[in-house]
Amino acid sequence: MKSRFFNEMYDGDTVRPAYANLTQWIDGHPPEHFELKRKEAETIFRRIGITFAVYGSEETSERLIPFDMMPRVFTETEWRKLERGVKQRARALNAFLWDIYHRREIVRAGRIPGDLIWRNEAFEPAVVGTSPARGVYSHVVGVDLVRTGLDEFFVLEDNCRTPSGVSYMLENREIMMRLFPDLFRSSRILPVDDYPQALRRTFASVAPEKCAGEPTIAVLTPGSFNSAYYEHSFLADQMGVELVEGPDLFVDGDFVYMRTTRGPQRVDVIYRRIDDPFIDPLCFRPDSLLGVPGLMNVYRSGGVQICSAPGAGVADDKAIYTYVPEMIRFYLGEEPILNNVPTWRCSEPDELKYVLEHLGELVVKEVHGSGGYGMLVGPASTKEEIDAYAARIRHDPGDFIAQPTLALSTSPTFVDQGLAPRHVDLRPYCLVGETVHLTPGGLTRVAMREGSLVVNSSQGGGVKDTWVLAE
Amino acid sequence: MRLIVEHSTSYSFEAPRKRVVQSHRLTPSDSAAQTIRAWSVAADGASFGAAFVDGAGNRVSTMTVPGPVDGVAVLVRGEVETADTAGVLRGHRETVAPPVYLRETWATAAGIGLHELGAQVSAPLGTLDAAHEMCALVADTIAYTPGVTEADMTAADVVELGQGVCQDQTQVLIAIARIRGTPARYVTGYLLAGDETVGDEASHAWAELYLPDLGWVGFDPANRCCPDARYIRVSSGLDALDAAPIRGISLGAGEESMDIQVSVAAQQ
Numbered sequence: 069m070k071s072r073f074f075n076e077m078y079d080g081d082t083v084r085p086a087y088a089n090l091t092q093w094i095d096g097h098p099p100e101h102f103e104l105k106r107k108e109a110e111t112i113f114r115r116i117g118i119t120f121a122v123y124g125s126e127e128t129s130e131r132l133i134p135f136d137m138m139p140r141v142f143t144e145t146e147w148r149k150l151e152r153g154v155k156q157r158a159r160a161l162n163a164f165l166w167d168i169y170h171r172r173e174i175v176r177a178g179r180i181p182g183d184l185i186w187r188n189e190a191f192e193p194a195v196v197g198t199s200p201a202r203g204v205y206s207h208v209v210g211v212d213l214v215r216t217g218l219d220e221f222f223v224l225e226d227n228c229r230t231p232s233g234v235s236y237m238l239e240n241r242e243i244m245m246r247l248f249p250d251l252f253r254s255s256r257i258l259p260v261d262d263y264p265q266a267l268r269r270t271f272a273s274v275a276p277e278k279c280a281g282e283p284t285i286a287v288l289t290p291g292s293f294n295s296a297y298y299e300h301s302f303l304a305d306q307m308g309v310e311l312v313e314g315p316d317l318f319v320d321g322d323f324v325y326m327r328t329t330r331g332p333q334r335v336d337v338i339y340r341r342i343d344d345p346f347i348d349p350l351c352f353r354p355d356s357l358l359g360v361p362g363l364m365n366v367y368r369s370g371g372v373q374i375c376s377a378p379g380a381g382v383a384d385d386k387a388i389y390t391y392v393p394e395m396i397r398f399y400l401g402e403e404p405i406l407n408n409v410p411t412w413r414c415s416e417p418d419e420l421k422y423v424l425e426h427l428g429e430l431v432v433k434e435v436h437g438s439g440g441y442g443m444l445v446g447p448a449s450t451k452e453e454i455d456a457y458a459a460r461i462r463h464d465p466g467d468f469i470a471q472p473t474l475a476l477s478t479s480p481t482f483v484d485q486g487l488a489p490r491h492v493d494l495r496p497y498c499l500v501g502e503t504v505h506l507t508p509g510g511l512t513r514v515a516m517r518e519g520s521l522v523v524n525s526s527q528g529g530g531v532k533d534t535w536v537l538a539e
Numbered sequence: 540m541r542l543i544v545e546h547s548t549s550y551s552f553e554a555p556r557k558r559v560v561q562s563h564r565l566t567p568s569d570s571a572a573q574t575i576r577a578w579s580v581a582a583d584g585a586s587f588g589a590a591f592v593d594g595a596g597n598r599v600s601t602m603t604v605p606g607p608v609d610g611v612a613v614l615v616r617g618e619v620e621t622a623d624t625a626g627v628l629r630g631h632r633e634t635v636a637p638p639v640y641l642r643e644t645w646a647t648a649a650g651i652g653l654h655e656l657g658a659q660v661s662a663p664l665g666t667l668d669a670a671h672e673m674c675a676l677v678a679d680t681i682a683y684t685p686g687v688t689e690a691d692m693t694a695a696d697v698v699e700l701g702q703g704v705c706q707d708q709t710q711v712l713i714a715i716a717r718i719r720g721t722p723a724r725y726v727t728g729y730l731l732a733g734d735e736t737v738g739d740e741a742s743h744a745w746a747e748l749y750l751p752d753l754g755w756v757g758f759d760p761a762n763r764c765c766p767d768a769r770y771i772r773v774s775s776g777l778d779a780l781d782a783a784p785i786r787g788i789s790l791g792a793g794e795e796s797m798d799i800q801v802s803v804a805a806q807q
Binding site: 169170172175182183186187191193194195196197198318319320321322323349350351354361362364365366368369370371 | 558560562586588589590591593594601603605635636638639642777780787788
């Protein structure tokens, strides 16, 4: 059957090269083998302190994300192109951030409307003129990609603040290697396990000038009640650096210090997993108890590097997103390697008109929303839902953008009946410091329900290990 | 005119605090209207650091006092040579794009009352006349009345109340200017008191509006005038909180009390 969706495993009846070895291996084992492995995986997850569950498990709660044992596979050739595109984007986004907090060339040149930036909530007037180390604002850029054809990828959105999910990339791989060691002997899969050290090197490379010697890095978490706390502690542990909360840090003179059993220790680089408004009550929200009083003054006077740099969020705003191809041309003088999804801005009267007339076939998103909440998937909605949503758009058009429903590719996924195609997306994690680095892999999210195009974990999506085959 | 400023902010804590941290914007910058001859900020037992000039040209520094601390007094002393530029800010180094000051903040968020007030402006928007009109409108609508408003009242609340102090009048002026598309910001500083001036109960506050032909121009609704040689401009921000001379936090339990003394004198 010919589907309108690109099947990553099959080209008609032929297995694509990326999956050839894997298919052969699967065919060599009886179905019971995988049922056994599924049970084994559940046991392992329980033992390591469950952060996500094998689907089908009865203990699933909303924080447990289903794990699919079938990997999603890219050939190295496919990957190298993606890699160039993601790196290009990460460079352009950082160039944009430097520009808008300094000379504002892109606005002066009329390539992006200033209003979109200056009145954006994520733009921080407090850091105008502040120069982060190496000019980098977003040190971990998570680029959400979907595939629609053999050679066709689109960028859904950029995540320039503190994209989460990389712990899944690492743990999915680890669990796969424990479950199927023989598979990793027969396939040459590019490793992802150097990510924590690459992350550490990235942070070390952006230590402030005032730091002499080996920089001290810390991961700043809002605390154990945060839904991503596990990832914060996992990454701190894997990098071999301290995990701290606001009260563990204090400002004195020109620097910020960490309380340790051996006395105060100066901290040079902070990987913060706390949003801008909460990191310093003396600069942003005065009622925040999560942050470090005075931290922003230390940062702005060059005593510490905060990663991502405060104010970086304006680059991943959905209204700014539509201008990223323009940024690539403006700052890099290159054509975008990866395409944006065509996007209608409801703030423009003509585009608003089109959107309202075609709601049944579009996906509409709130400009400032995330996590798949508050969006309208036209083809999957009733007339009542569409009418109600249309009223919301008319009330505040500037808050909405619309995109065509994309034909997300499918990847084979274990379901009750065996392997079946399910829709997937991809978030690779690009590190930006002294160098721009992309780990060959990422987080593949899969919509577990048949036909569903929503891969968000909050909407029942699962995760897969992502392989790049060495050539 | 040469102005001498003495400004003390004294905190006392019912029970000793573990630590005090403050971000200060207590030091003015040079401009055509003011030349800083001498300026100092001091506090016993405190250490100062993390100082810089922000994008708006504010001099910011950080003060920490290790505990146990049962009180701290921040003393500001300075001498400034001032000139009258009719409120026009010139020679002030800053890099923030003026349209940034169209942003709404919690304290200056538009409400119906503010919209109605803004709608009364008849002069062409962006002109000096329109700015003067807005300033007069606020002075007429918000009667200068100490003691009726709280520090955390919003401009929308103040319009409803119809009374307030310089902070309230300034935030209302900023809010209506932004509604009418004129970038506006909050300014803190000092004012040499005379027989008729108001707003010298602590440090003073007024607004700056951005006019395409003139740049930033100060407007003091409390005194229905533009700042002149009696004024020293210290800090600016999107609203009172953002521009505050001192933002601080003291770690520990118990009540805290604060006393502010300001004196501004002209040296003959």
